[in-house]
Amino acid sequence: MTISLILNGEDVSAKVRSVDRLADLLRDTFHLIGLRSDCRCGRCGRCLVFLDGRLVPSCIIPAFAARGKEVVTIEGYAQTEDYADVKAGFADAGVSTCGFCEESKIMAAGALLERRPRPTPREILEQMSSAPCRCTDPDAIVKAVLAASDRRARRLYRRAGQ
Amino acid sequence: MVYVATVRSPSARGSIRSIRFPRLPAGYRSILPADIPGRNRIQSFGAEVPILAHDKVSYAGEPVALIAGPDPVLLEELAAATKVTCDEEEPYLNWESFSSDQVAVKRVAVVGDPDLAFSIAASVFEESYTSGAIEHYYSEPQGAAAAYDYDKIAVWSATQWPYHVRDSVALALGCRAEEVSVRPTRLGVHLDGKLWYPSLLACHAAIASIACGRPAKIVLTREEDFRFSPKRARSSVNVRAALGSSGLLSAMDVRIAINVGAYGPLAEEIVSQAVLACTGAYACPNLRVEGYAVVTNTLPAGAFGGLGASHSLFAVEAHANRMAAAAGEDPADWKSRNVLRKGSPLLTGEPMGEEVPYEAILSSLAAASDYRRKYACYELVRKRRSGRSDGPLRGIGLSFAYQGAGPFLSGDASNSYTVEATLDKDLKVRILTSAAGGAGLVMDVWRQSAAQILGVEIESVSIAVPDTDQVPDSGPSTLSRNVSVINRLVVRACEAVQKRRFRDPLPLTARSVYRVPKPIKWEGGQVSGSPFDTAAWAGAVVEVELDSWTMEPKPLGIWLCVDGGQVVSPERAAASLRSGVADALGACLCERFSPSEAAAPGSAYFRYGLLPLQALPPISIAFLPQGRRAPVKGIGELPFDTVPAAFLSALSQAADSSFSCLPVPYARIFGALETP
Numbered sequence: 001m002t003i004s005l006i007l008n009g010e011d012v013s014a015k016v017r018s019v020d021r022l023a024d025l026l027r028d029t030f031h032l033i034g035l036r037s038d039c040r041c042g043r044c045g046r047c048l049v050f051l052d053g054r055l056v057p058s059c060i061i062p063a064f065a066a067r068g069k070e071v072v073t074i075e076g077y078a079q080t081e082d083y084a085d086v087k088a089g090f091a092d093a094g095v096s097t098c099g100f101c102e103e104s105k106i107m108a109a110g111a112l113l114e115r116r117p118r119p120t121p122r123e124i125l126e127q128m129s130s131a132p133c134r135c136t137d138p139d140a141i142v143k144a145v146l147a148a149s150d151r152r153a154r155r156l157y158r159r160a161g162q
Numbered sequence: 163m164v165y166v167a168t169v170r171s172p173s174a175r176g177s178i179r180s181i182r183f184p185r186l187p188a189g190y191r192s193i194l195p196a197d198i199p200g201r202n203r204i205q206s207f208g209a210e211v212p213i214l215a216h217d218k219v220s221y222a223g224e225p226v227a228l229i230a231g232p233d234p235v236l237l238e239e240l241a242a243a244t245k246v247t248c249d250e251e252e253p254y255l256n257w258e259s260f261s262s263d264q265v266a267v268k269r270v271a272v273v274g275d276p277d278l279a280f281s282i283a284a285s286v287f288e289e290s291y292t293s294g295a296i297e298h299y300y301s302e303p304q305g306a307a308a309a310y311d312y313d314k315i316a317v318w319s320a321t322q323w324p325y326h327v328r329d330s331v332a333l334a335l336g337c338r339a340e341e342v343s344v345r346p347t348r349l350g351v352h353l354d355g356k357l358w359y360p361s362l363l364a365c366h367a368a369i370a371s372i373a374c375g376r377p378a379k380i381v382l383t384r385e386e387d388f389r390f391s392p393k394r395a396r397s398s399v400n401v402r403a404a405l406g407s408s409g410l411l412s413a414m415d416v417r418i419a420i421n422v423g424a425y426g427p428l429a430e431e432i433v434s435q436a437v438l439a440c441t442g443a444y445a446c447p448n449l450r451v452e453g454y455a456v457v458t459n460t461l462p463a464g465a466f467g468g469l470g471a472s473h474s475l476f477a478v479e480a481h482a483n484r485m486a487a488a489a490g491e492d493p494a495d496w497k498s499r500n501v502l503r504k505g506s507p508l509l510t511g512e513p514m515g516e517e518v519p520y521e522a523i524l525s526s527l528a529a530a531s532d533y534r535r536k537y538a539c540y541e542l543v544r545k546r547r548s549g550r551s552d553g554p555l556r557g558i559g560l561s562f563a564y565q566g567a568g569p570f571l572s573g574d575a576s577n578s579y580t581v582e583a584t585l586d587k588d589l590k591v592r593i594l595t596s597a598a599g600g601a602g603l604v605m606d607v608w609r610q611s612a613a614q615i616l617g618v619e620i621e622s623v624s625i626a627v628p629d630t631d632q633v634p635d636s637g638p639s640t641l642s643r644n645v646s647v648i649n650r651l652v653v654r655a656c657e658a659v660q661k662r663r664f665r666d667p668l669p670l671t672a673r674s675v676y677r678v679p680k681p682i683k684w685e686g687g688q689v690s691g692s693p694f695d696t697a698a699w700a701g702a703v704v705e706v707e708l709d710s711w712t713m714e715p716k717p718l719g720i721w722l723c724v725d726g727g728q729v730v731s732p733e734r735a736a737a738s739l740r741s742g743v744a745d746a747l748g749a750c751l752c753e754r755f756s757p758s759e760a761a762a763p764g765s766a767y768f769r770y771g772l773l774p775l776q777a778l779p780p781i782s783i784a785f786l787p788q789g790r791r792a793p794v795k796g797i798g799e800l801p802f803d804t805v806p807a808a809f810l811s812a813l814s815q816a817a818d819s820s821f822s823c824l825p826v827p828y829a830r831i832f833g834a835l836e837t838p
Contacts, residue, residue: 019235038303039384043771046302094733096603098350100301125775132772134299134351134745137737139781 003067008032008076020063023047026073034074034103045131046100048107049073055111055130074103081155082110089148095140097133104131109145113152119145163309166370166380167237169227169244170390171219174253174459174758178217181227184243190231193373200336204365206326206358206427207570209266211462213334213365219248220424221459222762223390225362230370230378253459255758257421258292258398260456266426267455269437271509272687274448279413283404287485291401291477292823293806295757296394296466296749297770301350303387304360308367309377314631315368316343321360322352323638324596328630330361331368342368344630346599353745354465354640358427359392388767393757394466395432396421399440399477403485404448411500413448416440420473421463422455423757428464429455434571434682435470438509438693442478443497443518443562445506460757467742468799469640471566472806476824479561479807484820492537493560493811494524501562510682510689516697519725519786520562523701526784531703531721533560537815544818555708555835556718557815561807562701566694567646567796569678570637580634581651583612584671585659591616591623593655597639597648598628603738604644607730607794608652615656616663634673645796646695651676698795699725702743702804705779706812713832715813717747717779720805725786727795735797736783742801743781748773749802750809754825 004013007030014029023037026049035058036046042057049058050072058071077083086109090102097105105128112119112127119127124145125138169181169192183192195202195214204211215226229240254264280286307318308331315335321327324344332339344364349356363380370378382391397420404413418436422429437453466472486496501520505513528534536558543553569579582594591612598605609623626633636648651674658672682691705718720743729735752773755766806824814821819834 036302041385041768043768044384094737096734096737098301099348100350122776125778129774129776132299132774133301134353134772135301135741136744136775137740138744138775138778139740140737141775 001064003064005066005068006070008072016063018062018064022049022058022061022063022066022071025063025066026058026071032073032075036100045104045108048104048131050077050107050111055107074107077107077110082113082152085151085155086110086113086148088151090144092147093140093144095137095144098135101131101133101135105141109148112145113149117153118149163377163379164230164232164370164374165234165237166366166378167229167234167241168225168366168380169229169241169246171215171222171224171226171248172246173219173248173250174222176219176248176250178215178219178226179247179249182245183229184240186229186240187231187236190229190240191374193228193230193370197373198334198369199372200334203333204330204358204361207430209425209427209429211362211425211427213362213369221461223461224424225366228366228370230374255458255460257396257456257458258419260419260454264457265454266422266429266457267433269433269453269684270451270687271437271689272450273509276413276415276448276450279448280404280415283412284407286402286404287481287488288400288402289481289484289822290398291480292398293396293473293476294754294823294825295396295463296753297388297755298353298355298393298466299772300352300355303382303384304356304363304391305379305381306360306364306367307377307379308364308371310371311343314341314343315371316345317364317368318345318347319360319364320347320349320356322349322354322356322599322640323358323361324599324628324630325635326358326638327361327364331364334365335368335372346628349599353467354469355392357465357638385767388770390461392423392427392462392464395423395463397436397473399473401477401481403481405485409489409496409499411444411446414441414446416449416451418451418453418474420453420455420470421458421460423458423460423463425462426455426457427462428469431570432464432470436474438571438682439471439474439566440478441509442475442482443502443520443564443699444478444482444500445502449509463757467641467745467802468565472799472802475563475803476806479563480810480822483559483561483807483811492534494528494534497562498524508693510691510693512692519699522786523562523699523723523725526723526786527560527701527703527721530723530782530784531705531719533558533703536705540815544815547818551710555710555816556706557812558703558705559808559811559815560701560703561804561811562699563800563803564697564699565642565796565799565803566697567642568692568695569643569647569676571682579637579647579651579676580673581636581648581655582634582671582673583652583655583659584669585616585663587668589618589622591618591656592626593623593652594626594633595636595648595651596628596630596633597636597644598625598633599639603731603734604649606734607645607649610730611649611653612656615653615660641798642796645794647676649794696727696793696795698727698797698800700797700800700804702808704805704808704812706809706816708816708831708835713828713835715751715816715831717809719779719782720747721782722801722804723784723786724797724800726797728788728790728792729785730794732785735785738798739783739801740781742798743805744773744778746801746805747778747809750806750824752825
């Protein structure tokens, strides 16, 4: 079947089979390789995308389920101001990742800040457990998300004042 | 390009009777051992692993054939539809008690007269400590790709040991090593799980590429990786220790059995390191130690955050805590009395070359964690407690250990290793080493060493991509070798460049070669040589509380104090140690599975997971202050050497019971508290 969707802000369409997963569609058809499809059961968090604003593991979402919906991958999210806040927060806190989990951690942090602009350390750790990785330094990740929260709040405050 | 799927053995042990493939569509082909143009073997530390099992299979999930084709989804279905029939034999699964057929490597060492010392000892304590298998849970699953690149075959692999991949592929293809070019890809957190296994997958990809005449790629899914890739070896360490009338450790009798799974690809190194670390941080004048690498029909098992010492260090630390507790003494005092001093003889007869910073580490830990007061309080509560509802179920444990850094101890890895440094006309420095792929934070140490010697900015120093066509062979990249061996070579190469700098025109290149100064020799019961070049020391305190309803252990705090010599970037080193502590704690609490069950589809994989971040307690990391001239030491393995023993002691105190295995089954904790 052919489906249409909004992918990173653009209207696109693609032919999909019933067995195709959203992660495969994004990687193989649209060559969006910022996400990976490692576990194929929604556990490793390497394939997180926003589907109509909700953070989901795209490896367990059938490709046809994205029909008519808005999908944002890390490539699209990287064009947003929210991404810039989170990325800067990670840099402020000196987060050093293995390089494989960074995109998922940024997406997870962004989703949390959207839902809870001032999260507690526990909420941060719970959210970041959706992108498990042996490289995670818990102290640094909490500092990073709090720093991103501050940056985001300042930006929104400035915008409200304009 | 073609993808490659693996057909695996359904039996743990037996002879292959037949392999029946389904009808393969056009463009797909099967690959059997007969299709391997060269040798059907990978060599690793003296052991040999078949690339595709030929007549015999030695573990469930062992690769017996490959299918190559353009569609990975269809390939998965074709591999699942292939029927492998075996004449099954009774598999070897026992390893704590084993037959002589199962011994892959045996190491024995005797020092002094242990029998006499035991006969006159004031007290003797004996206990067996077991530690379980751990999945490496790398950042990404294993995989490899291969393709012809003009007159060479190029291999892309995330490996700690590019030259091992190159030599293995050359052997499998029956070509010269120079005809294979290995281009390592990003490695992530590997915890020594990508030492030899990437070579196997690289061989699969290269053979498929040759057979199909097209580029070939094999990538394991995370479930496949969990079920069939090597794990940390399980171990059982029996420690019998004698104390003299003055409370000094007078003799030890240690028996180590390490389950290295099928083929035992790292057996020699692991058992050697475990034997040499069997007295831990303590001086013992009379000692008998026997170490066995036991082969079983389970997944090949081996290294995890170190190559074997952690098995012994865990057992001896837990035993020291047990002996101190039995004598009604604070373990900190027991350790203070028995710890190695400068000049104390090591197992090999070599004197301890440096002062052991036990007192400094203890005082730092005690100040940060309030260890001494808490230990005394929890002991008082434990002794007066009448039941599990009587007061908080808390405990605190202390452990002290080292991370030795130096060359490998076993045979084929003790070749010479080379690093090259080049100073270009624009004063940019390039370091060439094949160990760069797995080095992580250690690369900052190399860059700083080079910058200091050559008087350039650290930003001017770059580490070359470890392509085997470009960089010299620096041996495998492991946490401890990268600091001790490779950093020393970087320093020497840069010094050689600096000497010629104002006499010869730029660019200048120098190579530095390392040869093992005093290789370890095992002769009869005697062992000689230097077990390590440098040692970093650390102490850990772990505080635990048991939930009074669920009996679930909840860590309240972890404190780690490290004497790591000169620490180039304390923030990044602390971050790395904190994630190491989290991993070590996860191995104590929740990362449990049996490798014999792991190969079965589903359940073990879905149950297994890292410790959720919100379950972590506050983790405090401190470094002992060091001068600028202090040597650089490897510290990455220290959390795995210290945290498990401290956790076990804390848990034992909290539950008022003596546990001796990790992870401790909840039923056993519950049972201990139910017993009046």
